[in-house]
Amino acid sequence: MNRVLPPGVSAANFERALAAWASAVGAANVVSSPAGLASYRDPFALGKAFDFTTSAALLPASVDEIRAALRVATQFRIPLWTVSTGRNLAYGGAAPRLSGSVVLDLQRMNHVIHVDETLAYALVEPGVSYFDLHTYLRDKGYRLWVDPPAAGWGSVIGNTLERGFGYTSYGDHAATQCGMEVVLANGDVVRTGMGGIDPGTSWQVYKPGYGPSFDAMFMQSNFGIVTKMGVWLMPAPPAYLLGEFQFRNESDLETIVETLRPLQLDETIRNHAVIEGAIRRAAGLAPRSQYYDGAGPMPESAVVAMMNRLRIGRWNLHFALYGNEDVINAQYASVHRAFARVPGAVLSAARYTGDAQPTGGGDRNLAGIPAMSAFRMLDWRGGSGAHVDFSPVCPATGRDAMRQYTLVKSRAAEYGFDYYGGFTAGTRHLHHIFAAIFDRDDPKQPEIAGDLLRALMSDARAAGYGEYRAHLAYMDFAAAQYSFNDGAMLRLSETVKDALDPAGILSPGKQGIWPRAWRDKRGYT
Numbered sequence: 001m002n003r004v005l006p007p008g009v010s011a012a013n014f015e016r017a018l019a020a021w022a023s024a025v026g027a028a029n030v031v032s033s034p035a036g037l038a039s040y041r042d043p044f045a046l047g048k049a050f051d052f053t054t055s056a057a058l059l060p061a062s063v064d065e066i067r068a069a070l071r072v073a074t075q076f077r078i079p080l081w082t083v084s085t086g087r088n089l090a091y092g093g094a095a096p097r098l099s100g101s102v103v104l105d106l107q108r109m110n111h112v113i114h115v116d117e118t119l120a121y122a123l124v125e126p127g128v129s130y131f132d133l134h135t136y137l138r139d140k141g142y143r144l145w146v147d148p149p150a151a152g153w154g155s156v157i158g159n160t161l162e163r164g165f166g167y168t169s170y171g172d173h174a175a176t177q178c179g180m181e182v183v184l185a186n187g188d189v190v191r192t193g194m195g196g197i198d199p200g201t202s203w204q205v206y207k208p209g210y211g212p213s214f215d216a217m218f219m220q221s222n223f224g225i226v227t228k229m230g231v232w233l234m235p236a237p238p239a240y241l242l243g244e245f246q247f248r249n250e251s252d253l254e255t256i257v258e259t260l261r262p263l264q265l266d267e268t269i270r271n272h273a274v275i276e277g278a279i280r281r282a283a284g285l286a287p288r289s290q291y292y293d294g295a296g297p298m299p300e301s302a303v304v305a306m307m308n309r310l311r312i313g314r315w316n317l318h319f320a321l322y323g324n325e326d327v328i329n330a331q332y333a334s335v336h337r338a339f340a341r342v343p344g345a346v347l348s349a350a351r352y353t354g355d356a357q358p359t360g361g362g363d364r365n366l367a368g369i370p371a372m373s374a375f376r377m378l379d380w381r382g383g384s385g386a387h388v389d390f391s392p393v394c395p396a397t398g399r400d401a402m403r404q405y406t407l408v409k410s411r412a413a414e415y416g417f418d419y420y421g422g423f424t425a426g427t428r429h430l431h432h433i434f435a436a437i438f439d440r441d442d443p444k445q446p447e448i449a450g451d452l453l454r455a456l457m458s459d460a461r462a463a464g465y466g467e468y469r470a471h472l473a474y475m476d477f478a479a480a481q482y483s484f485n486d487g488a489m490l491r492l493s494e495t496v497k498d499a500l501d502p503a504g505i506l507s508p509g510k511q512g513i514w515p516r517a518w519r520d521k522r523g524y525t
Contacts, residue, residue, distance in 0.1 A: 003032075004055045006078040006100040007518075014055065017076040021058055024068035029059040029108070040086065040103050042095040042472065044386035044440060046450030050473040052095040054081065057103040063227050067187040069104060073505050074185075079518070080104045081507050082225050084126035084158030087151070090389040090435065091162075092472030097509035098521055109227065112136045120144055120233045121178065121204040126157040126226065130370040137233070144233040145368025147171055152370025157229045161219050162469060165424060165431060167365045169322060170234045171272030172426065179203040180215055181228035185501035190214075190224070204230030220469075221493070222507035222515075223500050234368060237322040239353040241332055242363050245339050246313030246346040253315055253405060254398030257423075257430070259338050260317070261396045264427045268331050271366060273319040275401075276422040278303060281312045283377040283420060283437075297413045313346065315422075320366040325353065377420065383439030387420075388449050390434045391469045392460045401430055407459050408434050415452040431468065457481065470511075476523050479512025494519075 005014055022030045031037060032055070040054045058080075060066045073080050081101040086094025094103055110127030115137065122133060122144075130148040133156055137144050147166035149159050160173040170176045180192045193209035194202040207215060218224050247256060256275055263269045279298070282291070291309070292302040307314065319335070321328045332349060339345055350358070358364050364371045378385025390408065394400040401423060409419040412434070421434035436452050438445035453474060457467060461481045470478035482489050493513045497504075504515030514522050 004053045004100050006055050006076075006102065007098065007521075009076060009078055009100075013076055014078075017072055017078055018056060020072040020075075021056075021069060024072060025058055025060045025065045029061070031057040031059070040094045040105075042093045044089060044093070044388060045095075045446060046388060046453070046471070046473055047447035049447075050450065052092065052097060052472055053099045054094075054096050054103045055100045057105050059105045059108050061108040063181075063183060063189060066104070066106075066183050066225060066227065067189075070183070070185065070187050070505065073102070074503050077503060077505075077517075078102055079505055079508050081510075082106065082222075084155035084161075085129060085153075087154050088158065088162065089151075090387050090471070091469060095472060097472050097475060097507070098518060101508070104225070106225075106227070113228065115140065115142055115144070115233075116204070117142050117144060119205055120235050121230055122233055123179075123204055123228060123230050124156050125228060126155055128156050129153050130156060130159075134368070134370050143236040145170075145236055146370065147173065147176070147234060147368065148365050148370035149173075150365070151372055151375065153372065156231055157226055160229065160231065161226060163219055165272055165426075167272050167274060167318075167424070168234055168320065168368055169270040170232060171424075173231075174216070174219060176232040177215065177229060178205065178207045178232060179228075179230040180218060180226050182218055182224035182226050184224045185503065185506050189227075192218075204232075217496070220511050222510040222513055223496060225506065234322075236368075239323065239325045239328055239351065240367065241321040241328050241349050241351050242358060242366055243317070243319045243321070243332070243335065243347075243349040244363070245317040245319075245348070247315045247317070247342060248313060248344040250314055250405075251402075252342060252345075254402045255342050256315055256317060256339075257396060257398040257401045257425070259342070260319075260425055261427075263335060263338060264396075264425060268334050269319050269321065271320040271322070273317060273425045274422060275425065276316040276318060277419060278307050278312055278314050278316070279380075279418050279420050280377070280422050280435075281316050282306055282310055283380040284373055285310060285376070287379045288381060288418070296416045297418045318363060318366065325351075377435065377437060380418075380420065380437050381439055384441045385437065386440040386446070387435040387437045388453055388471055389469075390436070390453055390456045390460075391467050392432050392456075392465045393468050394430050394432060394465055396425060396428050396430050401432075403463065404430075404432050404460075404465065407463060408432070408456060411456055411459055412436065412452060415448055415455070417449070417452060475509060476512045 079101040081096030082104045083094045085107045106126035109125040113123040115122045130152040147168045147170040163174045291306040292298045424431040436449040438449045504517030508518040
């Protein structure tokens with residue numbers, strides 16, 4: 001197997017760079033063998049055309065080692081692709097957008113630096129996962145909850161920087177972040193907000209600080225390397241209720257959204273409620289072959305039979321209420337009364353007090369407990385399961401939800417895919433997540449899934465919607481959808497990029513932001 005070199009770098013200079021990095025981070029933390037680099041490939045790649053490949057990986061353990069790695073990268077003009085733990089599956093994993101880049105893997109920086117129980121926050125490094133933070137809080141006896149996303153193995157910092165979300169009252173991870181430490185391309189170290197006071201007292205309690213606020217600039221960008229981040233934690237409530245409401249008809253989606261929105265706006269429901277489609281719910285229980293073994297999308301008769309067998313709804317609403325029992329009872333009465341008006345709705349709820357908690361299923365996320373149940377979906381189509389996600393946003397109206405659902409379901413069926421998806425409700429918007437599940441060992445399915453994704457992105461743009469997140473292969477395409485004033489927003493991003501990183505070292509191509517040195521690579525692998 002031929003070694004992949006960084007673009008524009010000779011084999012001799014690459015060897016010199018590897019030797020310099022070995023001195024900076026330790027030889028054991030410089031990975032360049034094919035076997036060692038296997039974990040830095042996208043395990044769910046959308047065909048050979050999108051097989052983004054790294055030339056090496058570095059695993060620094062400190063800010064000083066990152067700065068040393070940057071000096072070598074700048075000297076040899078070698079681009080670095082930063083990952084926190086590299087588990088961004090369905091969006092490219094740990095693979096770099098520009099093939100030949102060296103992955104800067106921060107998983108060894110895995111310390112929970114500080115927890116303040118009184119003010120309910122933690123300061124963490126990039127290698128800290130939701131499992132790690134949850135375990136740390138539990139072992140230390142802190143009465144605080146994390147807010148986990150669907151897969152608890154992901155990095156707290158990595159997920160937040162991608163504007164990921166969870167399911168408790170703290171589900172908007174970007175909004176509950178406070179204070180960053182960032183290493184810029186030139187090696188300068190910046191602490192945002194109140195972190196600029198040295199020594200300070202308020203870094204993790206007041207985000208803006210004095211003057212311009214920069215935290216959001218480092219989210220979904222390639223402007224710097226985030227090495228520390230404050231995250232607000234949810235005080236453990238004295239009691240909570242987890243509700244699951246089932247609805248029979250496709251058309252109920254519009255009513256669900258219209259009923260849910262005012263309950264979230266007036267804060268009766270304060271968590272990120274989930275509206276889960278039938279197939280998404282079923283895929284967490286058993287493979288598709290138990291209900292249908294034919295080609296193409298499941299026919300309606302098979303879906304209905306599956307729903308009856310599993311006793312699930314076409315739409316399944318998951319929500320939570322937190323607080324004192326008397327408050328929860330009053331809130332639940334309002335929620336039950338509102339949704340009981342939907343014909344055929346099946347309404348149920350489970351109550352927990354003190355340290356009691358749910359024992360299984362995805363609802364554990366609503367109780368601040370990280371889980372991995374979402375990955376059972378990979379068995380849905382059989383073979384070596386993989387998926388790629390389409391992630392548009394829409395206003396929290398029933399009309400928009402039905403419009404997006406109909407658009408995605410019909411287009412997916414054209415390409416032979418089931419509608420595996422659902423909506424996560426913010427107060428005024430909906431995250432719509434659809435997964436195209438495929439067998440990665442099939443010679444055709446990965447490419448068909450990639451074609452479907454591009455078609456869906458075009459459909460969404462024509463309807464006035466945009467994605468909040470995109471796979472490596474389509475970052476440029478997603479960025480191009482934001483076309484106001486001939487792409488003014490991307491021009492602004494690249495102006496900032498060129499000012500902060502004139503050599504184009506940090507993560508070229510991330511979110512479609514290309515530095516001047518690599519701008520000719522836009523649209524190409």
